[in-house]
Amino acid sequence: MMMKTRTTALALVTATLLTAGPSAYAAGRDQIAIVGSSTVYPFATVVAEKFGKKTRYKTPKIESTGSGGGMKLFCAGVDLNTPDFTNASRRIKKSEYDKCMKNGVNSITEIQIGFDGIAIANSVKAPLFKLSRKDLFLALAKKVPATDGSQKLIDNPYTTWKQVNPTLPDARIEVLGPPPTSGTRDAFAELAMEGGCKQFGWIKAMKKTDKPKYKAICHGIREDGAYIEAGENDNLIVEKLAANPNALGIFGFSFLEQNDDKVQGSIIEGKAPEFETIADGSYPISRPLFFYSKNAHIKSVPGMKEYMTEFTSEAAFGDEGYLVDKGLIPLAPEQREAMRKAVRELTPLKL
Amino acid sequence: MNNTDIVRQSLKRRYRKERRFRAYGMIAVATGFLFLGFLLTDIVTKALPAFSLTELRLDIPMDRESLGLAEDAEISEDTLRALPYSQIIKKSLRSLFPDIRKRKQKKLLYKLISSGAEFDLRDRLVAHPEWIDGPPQSLWLTADDDVDTWYKLDTQVSRIKPLQAELIQALETQDRIRTAFNTHFFTRSDSREPEMAGIRGALAGSFWTLLVTFVITLPIGVAAALYLEEFAPQNRLTDFIEVNINNLAAVPSIVFGLLGLAIFINFFGMPRSAPLVGGLVLTLMTLPTIIISARAAIKSIPPSIKEAAYGLGASKMQVVFHHVLPLSMPGILTGSIIGMAQALGETAPLLMIGMVAFIVEIPEGVLDSATVLPVQIYLWSDSPERAFSALTAATILVLLGFLATMNALAIFLRKHFERRW
Numbered sequence: 039m040m041m042k043t044r045t046t047a048l049a050l051v052t053a054t055l056l057t058a059g060p061s062a063y064a065a066g067r068d069q070i071a072i073v074g075s076s077t078v079y080p081f082a083t084v085v086a087e088k089f090g091k092k093t094r095y096k097t098p099k100i101e102s103t104g105s106g107g108g109m110k111l112f113c114a115g116v117d118l119n120t121p122d123f124t125n126a127s128r129r130i131k132k133s134e135y136d137k138c139m140k141n142g143v144n145s146i147t148e149i150q151i152g153f154d155g156i157a158i159a160n161s162v163k164a165p166l167f168k169l170s171r172k173d174l175f176l177a178l179a180k181k182v183p184a185t186d187g188s189q190k191l192i193d194n195p196y197t198t199w200k201q202v203n204p205t206l207p208d209a210r211i212e213v214l215g216p217p218p219t220s221g222t223r224d225a226f227a228e229l230a231m232e233g234g235c236k237q238f239g240w241i242k243a244m245k246k247t248d249k250p251k252y253k254a255i256c257h258g259i260r261e262d263g264a265y266i267e268a269g270e271n272d273n274l275i276v277e278k279l280a281a282n283p284n285a286l287g288i289f290g291f292s293f294l295e296q297n298d299d300k301v302q303g304s305i306i307e308g309k310a311p312e313f314e315t316i317a318d319g320s321y322p323i324s325r326p327l328f329f330y331s332k333n334a335h336i337k338s339v340p341g342m343k344e345y346m347t348e349f350t351s352e353a354a355f356g357d358e359g360y361l362v363d364k365g366l367i368p369l370a371p372e373q374r375e376a377m378r379k380a381v382r383e384l385t386p387l388k389l
Numbered sequence: 390m391n392n393t394d395i396v397r398q399s400l401k402r403r404y405r406k407e408r409r410f411r412a413y414g415m416i417a418v419a420t421g422f423l424f425l426g427f428l429l430t431d432i433v434t435k436a437l438p439a440f441s442l443t444e445l446r447l448d449i450p451m452d453r454e455s456l457g458l459a460e461d462a463e464i465s466e467d468t469l470r471a472l473p474y475s476q477i478i479k480k481s482l483r484s485l486f487p488d489i490r491k492r493k494q495k496k497l498l499y500k501l502i503s504s505g506a507e508f509d510l511r512d513r514l515v516a517h518p519e520w521i522d523g524p525p526q527s528l529w530l531t532a533d534d535d536v537d538t539w540y541k542l543d544t545q546v547s548r549i550k551p552l553q554a555e556l557i558q559a560l561e562t563q564d565r566i567r568t569a570f571n572t573h574f575f576t577r578s579d580s581r582e583p584e585m586a587g588i589r590g591a592l593a594g595s596f597w598t599l600l601v602t603f604v605i606t607l608p609i610g611v612a613a614a615l616y617l618e619e620f621a622p623q624n625r626l627t628d629f630i631e632v633n634i635n636n637l638a639a640v641p642s643i644v645f646g647l648l649g650l651a652i653f654i655n656f657f658g659m660p661r662s663a664p665l666v667g668g669l670v671l672t673l674m675t676l677p678t679i680i681i682s683a684r685a686a687i688k689s690i691p692p693s694i695k696e697a698a699y700g701l702g703a704s705k706m707q708v709v710f711h712h713v714l715p716l717s718m719p720g721i722l723t724g725s726i727i728g729m730a731q732a733l734g735e736t737a738p739l740l741m742i743g744m745v746a747f748i749v750e751i752p753e754g755v756l757d758s759a760t761v762l763p764v765q766i767y768l769w770s771d772s773p774e775r776a777f778s779a780l781t782a783a784t785i786l787v788l789l790g791f792l793a794t795m796n797a798l799a800i801f802l803r804k805h806f807e808r809r810w
Contacts, residue, residue, distance in 0.1 A: 069750065069758060071661070080772075083747045084581045090749055091508045097749035099662060099758040119658055360504065364581075 067118050067339055070098035074108030074125030077154055077225070078327050081361050082125050082349075088360070089348045095341035098123075113138035116334045122342055126328045127154060127225070135389045145333035148387045149346065149377050151355050153367040155291035155316040155324035156226050157303040158213075164283040165207055167199075167304035171322060175234025176202045177211050178265050180258035189240045194260045214268040214275050215259075215288035226288055227257040229323045230306075276301055290365055291316060291324075316367050324367070333384050346381045350374070432789075436782035442571040442584060443537040444529040445502060445560060447481045449510065451523050455480070458521070469515045474507035478530070485565070486556065497553050501560075505585040506530040529567070534583040534776040541568055574783060578751050579765065583776035586769070588784050590751045594664055594744070594759030595733060601668020601755055602732050606675050607725055611714075613676075614683035614721075619709050638677035645674045646738030654742060661743035662758040670738045675728035682724025686717040691810045719806035726799040730792050736763045762788045 072082060079102040090097025103111065105126040112124035113134055120143075130138075130148070138146060158174070160167060176182050177199065181191040199206035216223040235256035236242045244252040259265050268275045268287070275287040280300040287301070291311055294303050303311035307322050315321040329349070336342045348354060355361050355377075357368055369377065379385075453460060457473050479499055483489065489498055509530060520526055532540070539549045540557060549557075560566040578590025621627045649670035653659045659666050690713050698708045739745060745764050752759035760768070762784060769781040 067660075071758075079747070080581070086747065087581055087749060091505070099746050099748045099750075101662070101743050101746040119654075119660060 069096040070339055070341055070345055071121040072098050072100040072123040073103045073111050073121045075105040075127040076102045077127040078125035080364055081366055084360060084364055085349045085354055089345050093344055098345060109134040113141055113143055115141045116143055118338060122332050122335045122339050124330050127325055129328060130330060132389055143332055146387045147331045147333060147380055147384050149329050149350060149380060150369060151327050151329060152369055153316050153324050154327055155311055155321060155367055156222060156288060157291050157294040157311045158286055158288055159279060159294055159301040159303045160286045161279050161283040162300060162302050166302055169304050170307050171230050171234035172237050173203050174230045178213060178259055179231060180260045181255055183238055209284055211264040212285045214266050214278055214285055217267040222290055225325060229325060232256040233322060291367055317370050350377045350381050432782045432785050435779060436786050438541055439574060439779035439783035440571050441541060441568045442573060443532040443540045443568050445532050446527055446529050446565040448525045448527050449477060449481055450525045451520050464518050464521055466515055469518060470511060474510050478502060478507055478510060494552060497550055498556060500533055501536050501553060501556060503531040503533050503582055503584045505582050531584050534774055537584055538776050578749050579747060583774050583780055586780055588765060588787060590748060591760055591762045591765035593751050595761040597664035597752055597755050597759060598667040598761055599729055599733060601665055602671040602675060603729060605672045606679050610676055610679035611683055611721060613680050614687055615709060618684050618687045634677050634680055638681060642674050642735055643737040645670050646741035648673060649738065650741045660756060662746055663756050664752060664759045665755040666742050667739055667744050670742060671732040671735060674738060675732050678728040679725050683721045686720025687713060690716050716808060719802050723799045723803045726795050730795040733791060734763055736767055739764060
């Protein structure tokens with residue numbers, strides 16, 4: 039008998055849980071929901087935490103879905119089950135923007151928060167490298183175009199930098215970089231490797247006809263020992279470079295800045311990795327970071343505007359803000375002011 | 390050579406074979422233990438630093454001028470919350486080291502204290518408004534994670550500059566630095582500052598998720614098992630169902646996550662990141678395991694019990710609910726607990742439904758955003774700050790503790806309540 043009542047009780051609880059569920063959450067939401075890029079995630083989480091502590095609003099919840107995944111969720115519609123913000127390590131694409139419009143997400147504000155730069159550096163005791171993206175591609179790709187100029191791919195034959203480009207020193211190619219699980223690696227493959235790879239017209243043409251193969255060629259990094267996976271820890275790469283003057287290393291710009299007594303950043307296509315060149319976009323291996331807000335939610339989700347204000351405050355994304363401590367490259371002062379204006383006026387994005 | 394000789398000769402060989410086999414078995418067990426021992430020592434040594442926390446003692450003046458509170462201002466929660474705590478802490482740090490004047494040096498000095506300390510100070514002042522206008526309070530505030538690692542482990546941390554090392558030593562001579570038990574680890578939820586991060590949010594998330602799973606799986610699992618075992622006719626359809634249940638038990642868990650995303654979130658419109666959805670997805674995952682173990686438990690009840698009940702005139706319902714179910718309950722519960730333990734350690738299906746996220750608020754119900762213990766481990770193991778690696782290991786220890794407790798409970802139930810026939 040006991041068992042029977044207990045089972046009935048369990049069944050009842052189940053039923054209540056199931057029926058009470060949908061009605062309770064349809065009413066509204068008091069917590070900001072954010073999705074998007076894993077590169078922006080470390081910055082957005084810090085802002086979210088500060089925002090949650092400073093104000094009486096709930097701390098926003100942030101999912102790291104990648105830029106593309108974030109856009110997909112963000113543009114799915116305007117009901118409260120969709121996210122309020124999406125972070126992106128690239129600008130919104132026209133196709134994504136159109137999808138947003140089609141699904142009724144017609145007022146989006148774009149806020150650029152700063153830059154993400156990648157340095158190719160070596161020890162200060164070694165000569166400074168002057169590289170191009172093409173040099174980097176030829177030195178580090180798994181398959182490179184045949185040396186006779188034909189449209190054939192061969193296993194990477196280069197062992198010294200001089201073979202890649204006669205103006206470079208006659209030193210063995212030895213590059214310490216992050217493993218495939220790292221976001222820095224993705225960005226390096228996308229910005230440096232692909233940037234060099236695209237300079238071969240026939241490979242670029244492949245992007246239209248056979249995109250997976252194009253990606254495999256341009257993003258494939260050699261595995262014969264010239265590229266050494268040095269772990270996710272950028273600090274470790276810096277230490278290894280200091281001990282081995284023959285090697286080059288790939289890591290985030292903030293680590294270069296903090297260790298300029300030990301390592302120097304190579305000049306890429308005439309531009310040194312410096313605050314100014316990254317900020318104005320002329321340093322080729324850098325990318326802007328953004329977040330996008332869904333203005334239709336501002337009335338129903340409390341705190342959205344205050345979150346944007348916190349993100350764009352000088353204490354956060356300014357030259358000495360707490361995001362810079364976490365490795366963000368800030369915008370120029372006038373751009374920051376423009377972003378604050380965009381937040382105040384919720385300027386809708388037009389593409 | 391007669392038969393006895395043949396046997397005698399082969400006997401030696403057979404004994405040798407047996408000894409060899411035993412040796413292999415022992416080597417296998419020893420290797421297992423070796424790996425387990427290695428894993429545990431590694432985790433425990435890495436986790437230990439996470440249980441202590443470095444704190445700095447600062448003297449905070451409580452007069453209105455130093456606090457930035459107007460002479461006639463009313464002391465209420467709102468006015469207290471709005472005070473410039475960051476400035477108050479910086480001023481107190483500066484007063485300890487009046488020699489430090491340069492901007493760059495000051496910045497290094499300020500970095501000794503956690504960036505979360507201002508909020509701690511605020512919460513303490515809000516809790517003790519009577520301190521205002523009183524004597525200065527000497528308070529222990531959390532140090533920065535770099536200071537923590539450097540001071541606790543006595544290792545080289547490149548982020549600690551020589552000047553900061555000097556300052557820490559000066560603090561030590563003034564008895565202003567100590568390591569205390571890390572209560573944050575148990576009382577707080579996720580944070581981007583390792584010294585402020587804890588597992589309470591993830592624990593609450595795991596609790597709600599498992600509650601939903603348990604409350605739904607047990608009745609459905611038991612009902613399905615009872616029906617299939619006691620009532621269902623033996624035909625092709627029931628055979629087909631049985632094969633399917635066994636297949637489902639072997640499906641990779643990420644598939645259930647995709648299913649949950651499609652059904653619960655996209656079709657029924659349930660909220661992302663909620664323990665309700667997580668629990669439902671884990672229900673789908675554990676249900677086959679529980680049905681299978683419940684059926685095995687029901688099957689093991691001897692027919693003589695049932696026949697005796699029938700002989701006394703009991704109906705089929707009475708036989709099942711008065712005899713079969715109570716007698717098989719220990720077995721069913723054991724199976725359920727093992728299924729729950731499996732669900733507790735699962736991350737893959739939760740990835741799809743948004744439970745892998747940075748969530749600071751502690752969930753208070755099945756509809757709040759939440760994350761679970763294994764997800765917290767995953768998120769922290771990926772964080773750049775060094776001190777997170779200790780927190781990761783400590784969370785693994787907590788998770789292992791829960792798993793061990795659940796499995797011990799299952800063994801206890803089996804040993805003490807199961808009837809042998």
